[in-house]
Amino acid sequence: MALSADAFLEVLAQEALENPALTLRLNLDEADTEGRPRRAFALQHLVGPERTDGAAAPQSLFEHVQRQIPLLVRDPALRPLAQVWLEGLEPSGWVSLTSIEVATRAGVSPEHAESVLLLLQDAEPDGLFARDLRECLTIQLRATDELTEDMLGLLANLPLLAAGDLTRLAGILGIGNASLSALIARLRRLNPKPGASFGDGPTLMRAPDFLLTYSGEKGWDLKPGRWLQASLELTSPSVRSWAAQLRRTSILAKLTENRERLIFRAAQQAIALQAAVLNGERRWPVPLGLADVARPLGVHETTIGRIRDHVLIGDGQRAVRLRQFFHPAIPNATGPTLTPTELAERIREIRARPSDNGPPSDETIRRVLVGQGIAVSRRTVTKYRSQS
8 A cells, every 4th residue: 555556557567567367458538527516625725724815816727828928938929829829728738729720810820830839838837738648748758858769659659558458569669568667657647637727726736546526415525537547357368377367367456456445435534524624614624633534444544644645636626635634633722623724824813903012922812712712822822823
């Protein structure tokens, strides 16, 4: 359970290349576009309420790119052409227009339109203004200097990857099993839809492991993300050792199933325990520790800790790490425990109240908190005042 999703995928790919009884198929669907929440996905409360003290409001994808155009397209004469491309930018971050269509609209040559598109493809996050999956991944890998000849070969043969024909793929690329497995794992850390996180949240660092949806009947529900989701298939190889290979494959398939089930249940448990803040019934998350999730699942806390550090949950517009569902507890002498996020925000609100006497002292803040049912020491107030 210590392996991240990309590292585990590398293990599966290596096994599939060496085991003739195993076929590994990978889903290359870019993202799940169905089942978005029917209510606000209040993930901002897991990391702190939205600020009202002048902090910048979240940008839409259009606004985000619009601000970058003067930096990307230095020649003012080319910016109207850039605006035409921007009009074709989809929520995924891909562009739906072709160079010919843009050229026709702007009255320029397709080559001229293409040259401006290449400038726009330097926008952040990497992968914007791609016209297909291959181009999107290429842009991201080029930005990190990882677009090697082997990786270019892999991107040119994505259908073989999806079909699970890894042996043929390795032969075409002329590389060993370990090298191909590492290339595949690298793809898992990319984001096939880099624009999907804009609108009300921070940039998705990669495709999420799980998608969170909401319905009035079921409440909050999880389903696995689709990008490079692996599925194992057992075959009957015509080799002498087929029985041993098949047995080994069955064991691996069972381990994979158990691993995915445990990660899914851990994420479900954390979401259930923070449902009140997701529903908007609480302003702040409740204290949640590793033991709160580990105990009902009958596993050790360190196992949950490793899951917490790797899993990414999204809703099609924003994403957070599972770690952000966990919050330490601050003792409260007269009531339930609270989180550092809640205490820091309560202190900030007290200090923001108009006063003719200037900012309140820590002792004054402590007394106000007592009136709110929160009994903490002045030293604790001083500590969290600096974070408010």
